[in-house]
Amino acid sequence: MIVSVASGKGGTGKTTVSVNLARTIGSGVQLLDCDVEEPNAHLFLRGNETGSDVVTIPIPEVDESLCDGCGECSRLCRYHAIVSFGSTPLVFPDLCHGCGGCALVCPHGAIRETGKRIGVVETRDADGITLIQGRLDIGVAMAPPLIRAVKARLKTGTTAILDAPPGTSCPVIATVRGSDFVVLVTEPTPFGLHDLRLAVDMIRELSIPFGVVVNRMGAGDDRVHRFCRGEDIPILLEILDDRRIAEAYSRGELVVDALPDHASHFATLLWNIREETRNTGGQAEG
Amino acid sequence: MSDSTVEELVIISGKGGTGKTSIAASFAVLAGFPVIADCDVDAADMHLILAPSVRERHEFRCGNEAVIRPAGCTGCGKCLELCRFGAIVAGGEGEAYVVDPVACEGCGVCVRFCPARAIDFPEPLCGEWMVSETRCGPMVHARLGIAAENSGKLVSTVRREARRLAGENGSRLVLVDGPPGIGCPVIASMTGTSQALVVTEPTVSGEHDLERVLKLARHFGIPASVCVNKWDLNPGMTERIEALTVRSGARIAGRIRYDRGVTLAQMQEKAVVETDTPAADDIRRVWDSLGL
Amino acid sequence: MKVAFTTSGTTLDAPMDPRFGRAQGFIVYDTENDTFEAVDNRQVLNSAHGAGIQATEAIVRQGAGCVVTGHCGPNAHRALTAAGIRIYSTEAPTVAEALEAYRAGALDTLNSADVDGHWS
Numbered sequence: 001m002i003v004s005v006a007s008g009k010g011g012t013g014k015t016t017v018s019v020n021l022a023r024t025i026g027s028g029v030q031l032l033d034c035d036v037e038e039p040n041a042h043l044f045l046r047g048n049e050t051g052s053d054v055v056t057i058p059i060p061e062v063d064e065s066l067c068d069g070c071g072e073c074s075r076l077c078r079y080h081a082i083v084s085f086g087s088t089p090l091v092f093p094d095l096c097h098g099c100g101g102c103a104l105v106c107p108h109g110a111i112r113e114t115g116k117r118i119g120v121v122e123t124r125d126a127d128g129i130t131l132i133q134g135r136l137d138i139g140v141a142m143a144p145p146l147i148r149a150v151k152a153r154l155k156t157g158t159t160a161i162l163d164a165p166p167g168t169s170c171p172v173i174a175t176v177r178g179s180d181f182v183v184l185v186t187e188p189t190p191f192g193l194h195d196l197r198l199a200v201d202m203i204r205e206l207s208i209p210f211g212v213v214v215n216r217m218g219a220g221d222d223r224v225h226r227f228c229r230g231e232d233i234p235i236l237l238e239i240l241d242d243r244r245i246a247e248a249y250s251r252g253e254l255v256v257d258a259l260p261d262h263a264s265h266f267a268t269l270l271w272n273i274r275e276e277t278r279n280t281g282g283q284a285e286g
Numbered sequence: 287m288s289d290s291t292v293e294e295l296v297i298i299s300g301k302g303g304t305g306k307t308s309i310a311a312s313f314a315v316l317a318g319f320p321v322i323a324d325c326d327v328d329a330a331d332m333h334l335i336l337a338p339s340v341r342e343r344h345e346f347r348c349g350n351e352a353v354i355r356p357a358g359c360t361g362c363g364k365c366l367e368l369c370r371f372g373a374i375v376a377g378g379e380g381e382a383y384v385v386d387p388v389a390c391e392g393c394g395v396c397v398r399f400c401p402a403r404a405i406d407f408p409e410p411l412c413g414e415w416m417v418s419e420t421r422c423g424p425m426v427h428a429r430l431g432i433a434a435e436n437s438g439k440l441v442s443t444v445r446r447e448a449r450r451l452a453g454e455n456g457s458r459l460v461l462v463d464g465p466p467g468i469g470c471p472v473i474a475s476m477t478g479t480s481q482a483l484v485v486t487e488p489t490v491s492g493e494h495d496l497e498r499v500l501k502l503a504r505h506f507g508i509p510a511s512v513c514v515n516k517w518d519l520n521p522g523m524t525e526r527i528e529a530l531t532v533r534s535g536a537r538i539a540g541r542i543r544y545d546r547g548v549t550l551a552q553m554q555e556k557a558v559v560e561t562d563t564p565a566a567d568d569i570r571r572v573w574d575s576l577g578l
Numbered sequence: 579m580k581v582a583f584t585t586s587g588t589t590l591d592a593p594m595d596p597r598f599g600r601a602q603g604f605i606v607y608d609t610e611n612d613t614f615e616a617v618d619n620r621q622v623l624n625s626a627h628g629a630g631i632q633a634t635e636a637i638v639r640q641g642a643g644c645v646v647t648g649h650c651g652p653n654a655h656r657a658l659t660a661a662g663i664r665i666y667s668t669e670a671p672t673v674a675e676a677l678e679a680y681r682a683g684a685l686d687t688l689n690s691a692d693v694d695g696h697w698s
Binding site: 008009010011012037040043076078079097098099100138139141142143165166168171173177189190194198201206221243247249250 | 391
């Protein structure tokens with residue numbers, strides 16, 4: 001079972017839910033931190049690093065002795081990553097998406113592809129939890145290929161939790177595609193509801209079953225609950241607005257370790273996720 | 287008239303949910319009629335506080351998207367073989383293959399190499415951007431379609447229009463509410479600005495992400511200052527973050543206390559400084575320290 | 579020689595635009611016969627990436643041999659250099675004043691990028 005934890009708005013407690021859920025499932029679970037711009041799960045599940053791989057995307061390299069400056073590559077490239085002014089083309093690696101079109105279109109076989117580093121994928125073992133995280137290099141704009149590299153390390157047959165980046169754009173989609181279930185974490189506030197609506201639209205577009213976790217219950221009002229009732233969206237868990245949770249989080253501690261009175265919440269969440277996937281199992285829409 | 291006379295302050299956070307938008311909305315009140323640019327186009331929330339009345343709407347188109355014409359498709363599978371983004375998938379009745387618009391990166395390789403020339407390459411509608419009036423000044427904001435790519439381009443559009451408005455109105459300041467993270471849209475929201483304020487929180491994640499976002503600011507040569515929101519949740523961590531700020535060559539802009547009144551202000555659709563909750567004073571001090 | 583000036587206007591008294599790739603437009607001035615043409619760059623302005631490269635392509639199409647602008651990022655600098663276009667930097671407020679400085683030979687050549695280029 002693959003469960004993605006996402007949220008329209010950042011800072012709603014996505015990582016808190018992911019790491020505590022992983023700890024509740026325990027040994028054998030995989031936790032994939034797909035928030036490659038700001039990976040945070042390792043701050044809560046420290047463990048030992050067991051591997052680190054550099055991730056590259058293929059970019060063109062032009063053999064000047066074969067190139068006659070025809071400019072076919074330049075005309076094909078939508079990203080202006082390879083440009084010819086009537087002579088050997090220039091390559092702009094930071095603009096290249098790695099589609100391979102220039103190498104295919106070159107009539108002289110003058111273009112071969114070479115790897116350009118965009119970040120790393122690190123693997124850690126934290127008390128039986130396998131944490132796999134991507135880390136995008138500073139100044140690199142392209143997250144989705146790195147997210148795909150993180151997900152390529154996903155082992156089938158075990159439970160995997162995917163911590164998604166915030167928002168609803170391409171990196172989030174790259175994360176949640178192929179999941180069996182999505183947990184959307186939100187807050188009972190105007191910002192929380194507004195961003196939850198966007199996230200719900202996105203998940204419905206992808207036809208993945210989903211439910212909602214309401215964090216900081218009591219800080220706002222019942223607008224998220226009313227929305228979920230109206231849309232027939234299950235609420236999987238409510239986490240009270242408790243300053244102790246915020247403080248434990250600030251120190252990098254898991255809620256299930258630091259505040260035993262809250263530990264049962266995550267067991268409930270796990271149970272609810274399993275119930276929901278059973279109910280919707282095999283069906284497209286949640 | 288020229289851009290160079292207009293100051294541009296971008297408010298970013300690295301980590302999401304640190305209170306960036308609440309602070310940006312308060313600055314909009316304190317700045318005395320700036321032009322406001324909501325560049326958190328993925329999850330634009332500023333309008334929930336500033337209640338804009340929309341004056342203009344513009345379509346936003348970005349890139350191209352491959353579309354297979356079923357009538358022309360011979361089902362040879364060349365597109366499937368060449369696509370590196372997993373965007374060619376098996377179709378339903380009468381369609382050998384279709385393009386998954388969410389996965390398509392718009393590279394055009396399938397379009398170019400389809401032996402039957404059965405793939406079109408239209409420019410899809412990716413969202414819209416708006417120019418509005420608010421009680422604090424004109425605002426440019428946007429809405430990105432679901433799964434739309436190129437939010438960096440939309441951010442650039444919003445900023446360009448905000449600068450243009452500032453030139454027209456003689457405004458001195460463009461206030462940019464940036465997106466979280468350090469990727470494409472963040473880069474687009476901060477390059478070429480006069481200064482960046484990073485709103486962080488005293489948590490292990492806040493510290494970790496601050497380090498990355500300050501590196502980004504340095505990479506692009508933007509003077510940065512840092513304010514710690516909810517600082518009293520973890521005073522020790524606040525000190526560590528401020529030490530990190532100084533070590534990184536950034537400036538400390540002040541501390542904002544943990545205050546439930548910040549959420550209450552949001553519930554009433556008010557900027558924090560439009561209420562008399564204690565954190566409002568802290569935000570005013572941070573604003574004063576920016577020298578704008 | 580055709581000289582391209584980055585500007586936000588369409589006349590010689592228009593202000594210079596200090597950016598190259600993301601300039602509103604160009605005035606391409608022909609020093610042989612003292613005529614000029616305004617070229618709109620807003621299409622490029624709207625693109626997310628590679629603005630400096632696309633602007634260079636536009637300048638090449640106009641047949642300009644040099645560019646007078648404020649600043650120039652690394653991608654644009656590489657592209658302009660590869661296309662054999664000289665880059666001059668100026669702080670002159672208007673196109674007319676920049677043109678005068680160009681004629682007087684008072685402009686500095688930009689031998690390397692002087693700003694970071696991404697999406698600025």
